[in-house]
Amino acid sequence: xxxxxxxxxxxxAGVSQATVSRALHGADNVTERTRQKVEQAADQLxxxxxxxxxxxxxxxxxxxxxxxxxxxxxxxxxxxxxxxxEVLDPEGYxxxxxxxxxxxxxxxxxxxxxxxxxxxxxxxSSFQLDGTLQQQLKGIDMPSVGVNIPSAxxxxxxxxxxxxxxxxxxxxxxxxLGHRSIAFAVDYIPTNMVYSTSQRTEAFLEAAEQNGYxxxxxxxxxxxxxxxxxxxxxxxxxxxxxxLSSQRHPTAVCAETDAVAIALVKxxxxxxxxxxxxxxxxxxxxxxxxxxxxxxxIHQDPVELGRMAAAKVLQLLGKPIPxxxxxxxxxxxxxxxxxxRETTGRSDS
Amino acid sequence: xxxxxxxxxxxxAGVSQATVSRALHGADNVTERTRQKVEQAADQLxxxxxxxxxxxxxxxxxxxxxxxxxxxxxxxxxxxxxxxxEVLDPEGYxxxxxxxxxxxxxxxxxxxxxxxxxxxxxxxSSFQLDGTLQQQLKGIDMPSVGVNIPSAxxxxxxxxxxxxxxxxxxxxxxxxLGHRSIAFAVDYIPTNMVYSTSQRTEAFLEAAEQNGYxxxxxxxxxxxxxxxxxxxxxxxxxxxxxxLSSQRHPTAVCAETDAVAIALVKxxxxxxxxxxxxxxxxxxxxxxxxxxxxxxxIHQDPVELGRMAAAKVLQLLGKPIPxxxxxxxxxxxxxxxxxxRETTGRSDS
DNA sequence: TTGTAGGCGTTATCAA
DNA sequence: TTGATAACGCCTACAA
Numbered sequence: 001x002x003x004x005x006x007x008x009x010x011x012x013a014g015v016s017q018a019t020v021s022r023a024l025h026g027a028d029n030v031t032e033r034t035r036q037k038v039e040q041a042a043d044q045l046x047x048x049x050x051x052x053x054x055x056x057x058x059x060x061x062x063x064x065x066x067x068x069x070x071x072x073x074x075x076x077x078x079x080x081x082x083x084x085x086e087v088l089d090p091e092g093y094x095x096x097x098x099x100x101x102x103x104x105x106x107x108x109x110x111x112x113x114x115x116x117x118x119x120x121x122x123x124x125s126s127f128q129l130d131g132t133l134q135q136q137l138k139g140i141d142m143p144s145v146g147v148n149i150p151s152a153x154x155x156x157x158x159x160x161x162x163x164x165x166x167x168x169x170x171x172x173x174x175x176x177l178g179h180r181s182i183a184f185a186v187d188y189i190p191t192n193m194v195y196s197t198s199q200r201t202e203a204f205l206e207a208a209e210q211n212g213y214x215x216x217x218x219x220x221x222x223x224x225x226x227x228x229x230x231x232x233x234x235x236x237x238x239x240x241x242x243x244l245s246s247q248r249h250p251t252a253v254c255a256e257t258d259a260v261a262i263a264l265v266k267x268x269x270x271x272x273x274x275x276x277x278x279x280x281x282x283x284x285x286x287x288x289x290x291x292x293x294x295x296x297x298i299h300q301d302p303v304e305l306g307r308m309a310a311a312k313v314l315q316l317l318g319k320p321i322p323x324x325x326x327x328x329x330x331x332x333x334x335x336x337x338x339x340x341r342e343t344t345g346r347s348d349s
Numbered sequence: 350x351x352x353x354x355x356x357x358x359x360x361x362a363g364v365s366q367a368t369v370s371r372a373l374h375g376a377d378n379v380t381e382r383t384r385q386k387v388e389q390a391a392d393q394l395x396x397x398x399x400x401x402x403x404x405x406x407x408x409x410x411x412x413x414x415x416x417x418x419x420x421x422x423x424x425x426x427x428x429x430x431x432x433x434x435e436v437l438d439p440e441g442y443x444x445x446x447x448x449x450x451x452x453x454x455x456x457x458x459x460x461x462x463x464x465x466x467x468x469x470x471x472x473x474s475s476f477q478l479d480g481t482l483q484q485q486l487k488g489i490d491m492p493s494v495g496v497n498i499p500s501a502x503x504x505x506x507x508x509x510x511x512x513x514x515x516x517x518x519x520x521x522x523x524x525x526l527g528h529r530s531i532a533f534a535v536d537y538i539p540t541n542m543v544y545s546t547s548q549r550t551e552a553f554l555e556a557a558e559q560n561g562y563x564x565x566x567x568x569x570x571x572x573x574x575x576x577x578x579x580x581x582x583x584x585x586x587x588x589x590x591x592x593l594s595s596q597r598h599p600t601a602v603c604a605e606t607d608a609v610a611i612a613l614v615k616x617x618x619x620x621x622x623x624x625x626x627x628x629x630x631x632x633x634x635x636x637x638x639x640x641x642x643x644x645x646x647i648h649q650d651p652v653e654l655g656r657m658a659a660a661k662v663l664q665l666l667g668k669p670i671p672x673x674x675x676x677x678x679x680x681x682x683x684x685x686x687x688x689x690r691e692t693t694g695r696s697d698s
Numbered sequence: 699t700t701g702t703a704g705g706c707g708t709t710a711t712c713a714a
Numbered sequence: 715t716t717g718a719t720a721a722c723g724c725c726t727a728c729a730a
Contacts, residue, residue: 003490003707005706005707005708006707006708007707015716015717016716016717016718017707017708017709017717017718018708018709018710018716018717018718018719019715019716019717021708021709021710022709022715022716025709029715029716030715030716031715031716034715034716048461049707049708050405050467050706050707050708051467052401052404052405052410052467052706052707052708053405053706053707053708053709053722054707054708054709055401055708055722056399056401056402056405056706056707056708056709056722056723056724057707057708057709057710057721057722058708058709058710058722059709059722061401071431072427072430072431072434073424073427073428073430073431073652075422075637078421078422078427078430079422081421081422081427081446082420082421082422085421085446085448089447089448094445095445095446096443096444096445097430097434097444097446098438099434099438112397118399118400118401141352262641288424288637288638289637289638289640289641290641291638292611292638292639292641292642293641293642303422352723354722354723354724355723355724356723356724364700364701365700365701365702366701366702366723366724366725367700367701367702367703367724367725367726368699368700368701369724370724370725370726371699371700371725374725378699378700379699379700380699380700383699383700398723398724399722399723399724401722401723401724402706402722402723402724402725403723403724403725404706404724405705405706405707405708405722405723405724405725406705406706406723406724406725406726407706407724407725407726408706408725699730700729700730701728701729701730702727702728702729702730703726703727703728703729704725704726704727704728705724705725705726705727706722706723706724706725706726707722708721708722709720709721709722710719710720710721710722711718711719711720711721712717712718712719712720713716713717713718713719714715714716714717714718
């Protein structure tokens with residue numbers, strides 16, 4: 001069955017193509033009677049508008065790109081995608097996910113992007129862009145909104161989970177629990193690409209200082225430099241070794257992510273240290289693995305970040321925004337919360 | 350900066366539009382020298398082809414729809430998406446995710462689908478389609494491939510994880526461990542939509558029988574009917590109550606999914622039963638929460654399912670298939686494996 | 699190997 | 715409110 005075109009519908013309904021187009025788009029300047037005729041005809045012919053043809057003619061693609069720095073099955077990225085999809089899909093937008101894993105890929109992608117007007121807007125999730133890329137992003141003619149991007153002022157809008165606020169809460173919790181010496185555990189981060197999570201080390205240091213921890217009571221433990229991702233067990237083993245051999249004897253550790261935290265807990269227990277009795281551990285993210293592992297952690301909500309980002313896209317595109325989506329300033333920050341579970345407790349010492 | 354068109358490039362390169370098109374598509378019938386000229390010109394003008402215009406002219410959309418029955422942040426669906434993306438993206442295809450959550454949405458979507466030639470192919474993931482929908486899917490002119498769809502013969506191709514084979518392994522494990530009375534735990538499944546996981550109950554029963562368990566040594570515990578998703582703790586509490594009050598005193602339980610299994614483990618421990626000493630628990634899926642919770646489980650690989658599905662799409666589209674992707678028969682089944690962790694052990698009784 | 703020209707299915711402008 | 719008709723940017727016979 002050959003696809004029918006707007007011309008067929010027009011003929012069947014006895015009107016012009018233009019009218020069909022108007023009717024099917026719910027334009028206001030169409031008689032109710034005409035609209036009905038058209039809709040009937042369209043139904044009969046099993047017709048819907050071709051997105052491609054519409055796009056070509058109108059210049060609107062009805063598509064927005066979601067650029068992720070992680071794979072689509074990463075907890076964070078999958079959740080952002082879900083949020084973005086939730087608000088964009090009902091508005092008739094396709095969301096076109098794209099992933100960019102390293103600096104080279106990013107360069108290649110952005111070099112080709114400005115030329116390519118194949119989307120109405122772009123959402124960039126979770127990585128820092130260097131000066132060149134920022135320029136390129138600015139240079140393209142479509143609105144851009146950043147998600148969890150440090151200093152995202154080069155985007156037209158942005159949302160982020162406040163790493164600093166989150167870390168502050170974690171540190172304050174540890175202080176309340178009586179921990180005198182605390183540590184931060186972090187995987188090695190390749191220098192050629194800065195991710196959102198890399199803010200967290202800085203955030204931890206800042207929070208620790210502000211809460212009265214001095215150099216002699218702070219440890220930063222991190223993995224050896226490595227090219228490809230380390231198995232978590234290997235990572236944890238390196239980190240725990242540093243933790244246990246530190247002269248500062250930390251009794252609590254914040255981890256960069258839940259995954260790192262969980263690996264830490266397992267390795268600590270393997271070394272016959274009790275968590276939380278001997279060592280407290282706090283994660284970051286509150287991914288679904290955190291509840292599975294009963295991990296105390298900092299909760300952020302990437303689905304909501306995605307929703308908000310999508311709302312900003314709509315806003316920048318001059319579209320009405322669904323009432324159930326929050327929308328505030330162009331650049332917004334979400335305050336993480338802390339979730340107490342089983343891996344933190346009072347310090348004995 | 351106004352977007353430049355193929356005409357601009359043609360002029361600058363001193364060739365015809367047709368040649369530009371050919372050159373940029375890597376057609377073989379273009380002189381190397383010509384190609385270079387064209388590429389240079391394109392570069393200079395910051396030009397790339399417009400996907401929309403190409404699609405319209407060629408009839409190929411270079412887009413494939415991925416239809417999920419779960420949200421995009423569900424473990425299974427996110428992983429399938431990743432797999433699909435991994436193989437389709439390098440081939441120049443966009444993957445356009447769409448989610449359909451209930452029977453009504455499915456009806457609406459499929460009713461509109463046949464009319465809508467906005468993709469080159471469709472991948473349908475993880476739900477059973479009733480007769481009508483099957484007909485509609487058959488009726489459309491684009492290739493369809495199913496992922497984890499029971500009896501997917503109405504798709505042009507399909508891949509699935511073998512629930513029966515997986516369950517068989519789980520049951521055999523329990524038998525080896527000396528468990529005489531075993532149970533299966535399952536959430537209530539709304540009757541208006543059949544998911545892939547609903548095969549698992551059947552699979553369990555079949556496996557149990559074949560391994561010599563009779564009616565007096567098999568329990569199926571399931572939640573009360575409910576409309577909206579139950580909190581897992583609530584679900585677990587219902588299930589554990591049934592488990593512990595059964596006259597058959599099961600010493601091991603297979604769960605429909607990892608999430609159910611983990612909730613079960615927590616609730617059992619809350620009731621002061623030891624896992625695995627008193628009760629063994631096996632999950633299904635080997636999602637990332639399973640390793641976080643040290644859960645013994647049946648491992649399946651949805652990323653690989655996604656990859657294979659995408660490869661089949663390519664195949665159906667008559668495209669060459671990347672060498673690193675497995676491709677076999679049109680309808681294939683993947684055998685799950687069992688992963689031993691900490692929630693299973695010998696039966697004491 | 700390259701060029702010419704018609705057409706892909708809509709939208710938008712301008713009249714009517 | 716509706717109807718002609720010219721774009722939109724590219725592809726693909728077909729011809730050269």
